[in-house]
Structure formats: structure tokens, C-alpha cells
Amino acid sequence: MRWIVATVASTVVLVLVVFKLFEGGMTGAGYCVARVGDTTVEVDAEQAKWASLMAAMAHERDLTPRATTIAIATAYQESKIRNIDYGDRDSVGLFQQRPSQGWGTVEQIMDPRYSTGRFYDALVEIDDYESMEITDAAQAVQRSGFPDAYADHEADARALASALRGYSPAAFACATDPQAGTSTDLEAYLDESWGGVRVDSDPSSGQHSIALSGKQIGTRGWALAQFLVANSTEYSISEVTFDDMRWEAGQEEPGWDPTEDASSTQVRFKRG
Structure with a gap:
């Protein structure tokens, strides 16, 4: 009986977590696909919106597509590229930035333009970030407890960045x-x-x-x-x-x- 109860409880928790990850987005408003080389990435409308904003802001700041890749890979790991109002301890937003760590107020961080700008501000302060492994550059900004996790999203982030920065025509x-x-x-x-x-x-x-x-x-x-x-x-x-x-x-x-x-x-x- 204990095993059955534990299984049911575990299932309930899983359902709640999955629901929490996807609530509040634009998941029912269509989907988007980036096809670059051998990589195909599917995202929903909310993820597309924020990934495209990261690309536009990097272009505006005259940053390389690699900077966009780092930003998207980071947001993939931290929030599934969703502007969420919860997280570990006081983390919120696309990049799960923490007010207590000096990233800004909750209201500021929940503004995707602000949070993306703050991410790029921190990224460009890292010496030779463009030549670093993407996961290492992301970790240098985020200082996560899971420093290798960003690597899981590199291929998808590269494809999205290449398309949304215009280097892969008709790919998104x-x-x-x-x-x-x-x-x-x-x-x-x-x-x-x-x-x-x-x-x-x-x-x-x-x-x-x-x-x-x-x-x-x-x-x-x-x-x-x-x-x-x-x-x-x-x-x-x-x-x-x-x-x-x-x-x-x-x-x-x-x-x-x-x-x-x-x-x-x-x-x-x-x-x-």
C-alpha cells in the first residue's frame, strides 16, 4: 500500500510540475520551427517571441550571433524560454535572475527587455566569452548549481540564433x-x-x-x-x-x- 500511495503522490507532483511549466504562455496559439542544417527545433509562440527578442537586442547592441546563442541556451535551461514569475528561491523571469543578487527588482526582471539587457550587460564583461564553450560562458554569467546543463541546449539555441539573426534565410x-x-x-x-x-x-x-x-x-x-x-x-x-x-x-x-x-x-x- 505504501508503494501505491507513493506512486500516486509522485504522479500528482509530476502533473503539477508540468502544468506549472507551461501555464500562462501562448502554447495554444500555434507553433514555430527552425530548420538549420541537420537541426530542427520546434517552439511555441511564447518561446518564439522571447527568442526573437534576444536576437533583435543582440543585433541592436552589435553583438555576435554567438551571444544570441548563449542567451537562448541559458533561457532554455533556466525557464524553457518562458517569462515565469517563480523559480528557485527568489529567481524569476526568462533567465531566473534573483533580486537578492543585484539583478534588479522583481518588476524589472519580469520585463523581458530589461532582463535580456542585463544578461547581455553581464556577458560582455566576461573576457573572451566569444571563444569560450557556450555552456561555460552561460555559467560565467549565471553561476548556476548545474554548470554543465546549458550544454544540453546548444544545438537548438544555435539553430534558433542562426535563423533569427538572419544567417539562415527562410529557416524559421x-x-x-x-x-x-x-x-x-x-x-x-x-x-x-x-x-x-x-x-x-x-x-x-x-x-x-x-x-x-x-x-x-x-x-x-x-x-x-x-x-x-x-x-x-x-x-x-x-x-x-x-x-x-x-x-x-x-x-x-x-x-x-x-x-x-x-x-x-x-x-x-x-x-x-
């Missing part, structure tokens, strides 16, 4: 419902995340565009295009085109398809 796509979106101020979110992005709109066609210039048109363009896809559910984005490729919401198997109606100097998208 989502199957989402644009009618499920609740946020409207996409322009403000783009501006905050990318440090200044101008969106031009054509009311007659319902099309919006972001003009590109400079030496990194291709990389920045794909980073912006896949950022829009990653946030397509929340901001009701139904279509994104760039560089002769088109992504559309509502696909059963998310991906990009060739199209002649796309520009290599503008990221274009439609909403609703």
Missing part, C-alpha cells in the same frame, strides 16, 4: 492564426526591439514595408522577416515576403515558398 517559420492576435502596436514593438525601425504602410493594399540599406541588407532583412514571423500570432501578421520568398500564416507545415512578388531591399508584411 510558424503555423499561426493571425486572427488570434491581441496586440496592435507592432510599430512600437519593432522600434523598441530593433532600436529604430520605420514602417511604411499602404492603406489601399493593406501592405506594410520596412526599407533596408547598407552592407547587411540580406542578413538584417532576414532577421527582421523572421522576427515578424516569430511574433505573427500576437500581432496578427498573416504574410511576410522578402528576397523572393513568402511566408503565410495558417500553414499545416510551416515554411517559406518562392515568390516573384518580393523585394530584396524591403521586408513586406500584411496583418489580419
Whole structure:
């Protein structure tokens, strides 16, 4: 009887833990896939949102894709890339930063832009972090009790970082419902995340565009295009085109398809 009771109790605890890990996210609003080389990574809408924010903020700070990989691998281990309001002792947020350890107030850390910025602030203070093993660089920032755990997420983090930083074109796509979106101020979110992005709109066609210039048109363009896809559910984005490729919401198997109606100097998208 004791064995049976223990089994039931263990099962109940497991159910509660699994529920706690996934509650409060956007898990029912579609999913996204990054395909880079031999690696395929599937994430839900919330994970896509925060991973794309880490990529955008690293780009804004002129950090390398490796910095993005380190951030995503860390968030995978610490929170499953979810902005959770609980954790070990007083840990909260994407990176499970602790107010008692000087990372900021709970309110500040629960702001993903703040917590990601603080993570990058700490990362760039580490000498030669770009040449370190990813798990060692993450540990140097986090000082976790499980220093080797970050290595478990390296492959997935690399794929997400490569796609969301624009180095793997047409590699990140989502199957989402644009009618499920609740946020409207996409322009403000783009501006905050990318440090200044101008969106031009054509009311007659319902099309919006972001003009590109400079030496990194291709990389920045794909980073912006896949950022829009990653946030397509929340901001009701139904279509994104760039560089002769088109992504559309509502696909059963998310991906990009060739199209002649796309520009290599503008990221274009439609909403609703």
C-alpha cells in the first residue's frame, strides 16, 4: 500500500510540475520551427517571441550571433524560454535572475527587455566569452548549481540564433492564426526591439514595408522577416515576403515558398 500511495503522490507532483511549466504562455496559439542544417527545433509562440527578442537586442547592441546563442541556451535551461514569475528561491523571469543578487527588482526582471539587457550587460564583461564553450560562458554569467546543463541546449539555441539573426534565410517559420492576435502596436514593438525601425504602410493594399540599406541588407532583412514571423500570432501578421520568398500564416507545415512578388531591399508584411 505504501508503494501505491507513493506512486500516486509522485504522479500528482509530476502533473503539477508540468502544468506549472507551461501555464500562462501562448502554447495554444500555434507553433514555430527552425530548420538549420541537420537541426530542427520546434517552439511555441511564447518561446518564439522571447527568442526573437534576444536576437533583435543582440543585433541592436552589435553583438555576435554567438551571444544570441548563449542567451537562448541559458533561457532554455533556466525557464524553457518562458517569462515565469517563480523559480528557485527568489529567481524569476526568462533567465531566473534573483533580486537578492543585484539583478534588479522583481518588476524589472519580469520585463523581458530589461532582463535580456542585463544578461547581455553581464556577458560582455566576461573576457573572451566569444571563444569560450557556450555552456561555460552561460555559467560565467549565471553561476548556476548545474554548470554543465546549458550544454544540453546548444544545438537548438544555435539553430534558433542562426535563423533569427538572419544567417539562415527562410529557416524559421510558424503555423499561426493571425486572427488570434491581441496586440496592435507592432510599430512600437519593432522600434523598441530593433532600436529604430520605420514602417511604411499602404492603406489601399493593406501592405506594410520596412526599407533596408547598407552592407547587411540580406542578413538584417532576414532577421527582421523572421522576427515578424516569430511574433505573427500576437500581432496578427498573416504574410511576410522578402528576397523572393513568402511566408503565410495558417500553414499545416510551416515554411517559406518562392515568390516573384518580393523585394530584396524591403521586408513586406500584411496583418489580419
